[in-house]
Amino acid sequence: MLSARTADWSAAEANPLATRDREEEMALAERLTDAEIQAALATVPEWRLEEKTIGRRYRFGSFMDAVGFVNRVAEVAERRNHHPFISLDYKVVTLRLTSWHAGGLTQADFDEAAEFDRLYEGMRN
Amino acid sequence: MLSARTADWSAAEANPLATRDREEEMALAERLTDAEIQAALATVPEWRLEEKTIGRRYRFGSFMDAVGFVNRVAEVAERRNHHPFISLDYKVVTLRLTSWHAGGLTQADFDEAAEFDRLYEGMRN
Numbered sequence: 087m088l089s090a091r092t093a094d095w096s097a098a099e100a101n102p103l104a105t106r107d108r109e110e111e112m113a114l115a116e117r118l119t120d121a122e123i124q125a126a127l128a129t130v131p132e133w134r135l136e137e138k139t140i141g142r143r144y145r146f147g148s149f150m151d152a153v154g155f156v157n158r159v160a161e162v163a164e165r166r167n168h169h170p171f172i173s174l175d176y177k178v179v180t181l182r183l184t185s186w187h188a189g190g191l192t193q194a195d196f197d198e199a200a201e202f203d204r205l206y207e208g209m210r211n
Numbered sequence: 212m213l214s215a216r217t218a219d220w221s222a223a224e225a226n227p228l229a230t231r232d233r234e235e236e237m238a239l240a241e242r243l244t245d246a247e248i249q250a251a252l253a254t255v256p257e258w259r260l261e262e263k264t265i266g267r268r269y270r271f272g273s274f275m276d277a278v279g280f281v282n283r284v285a286e287v288a289e290r291r292n293h294h295p296f297i298s299l300d301y302k303v304v305t306l307r308l309t310s311w312h313a314g315g316l317t318q319a320d321f322d323e324a325a326e327f328d329r330l331y332e333g334m335r336n
Contacts, residue, residue, distance in 0.1 A: 142217060147290070149285070149289065149294055150285070153281075153282065153285040156278070156281065156299070157278065157282070160274070160275070161289070161312055163274070164274065164275060169301050171298070171299070171300050172298065172299040172300075173296070173297065173298040174281070174296075174297040174298070174299075175296050175297075176294050204229040
């Protein structure tokens with residue numbers, strides 16, 4: 087009885103574990119090297135590297151403009167299923183991006199950063 | 212000519228300066244004592260004192276629920292003209308309040324904290 091249970095447990099777990107290993111390998115492969123990060127940073131010059139994240143501050147004319155930006159950022163984040171850390175300090179919004187699953191920065195972080203910058207430019211024009 | 216200019220400058224500045232002094236005095240008078248802060252904290256037991264601020268984390272079932280809460284917090288902040296520091300980390304919203312003009316915590320911080328708590332309870336029911 088005990089050994090049967092152990093066998094069931096092993097059978098149930100074996101496949102998910104193997105899947106997780108493959109996912110981890112793919113995620114690690116996505117992580118950018120330092121040289122790739124420097125090249126990607128040049129495409130979003132307002133963003134600053136901090137440890138394994140990139141961040142940028144955006145200033146607005148009013149608190150409600152800043153809130154409006156946060157809402158548009160949230161829409162982008164949901165669509166991409168990639169959620170930045172967001173802070174709102176009166177008229178200043180700070181965004182910070184990293185790819186937790188890859189243990190560092192990926193191209194997805196830089197693509198999303200560029201989209202946030204386009205949103206901001208669109209709101210100012 | 213120089214003395215006339217000096218006189219004009221003094222006349223123009225005298226009243227605003229006096230007004231500012233009175234405002235500063237009133238603002239400082241609003242600031243709660245340590246004993247008053249402890250009593251006020253008991254009314255919002257989920258909030259934690261940190262230096263001259265109070266803060267609380269709110270957890271949500273989804274990122275968009277958290278964004279919805281931030282929008283309602285923003286409405287309250289605009290109506291009261293008292294803006295908390297807001298951060299949004301996926302499904303967790305952190306709010307932090309202080310009264311800059313008074314150099315510390317005032318009853319307004321605790322009143323607003325209680326309103327945010329009521330909003331949150333309303334969203335969960």
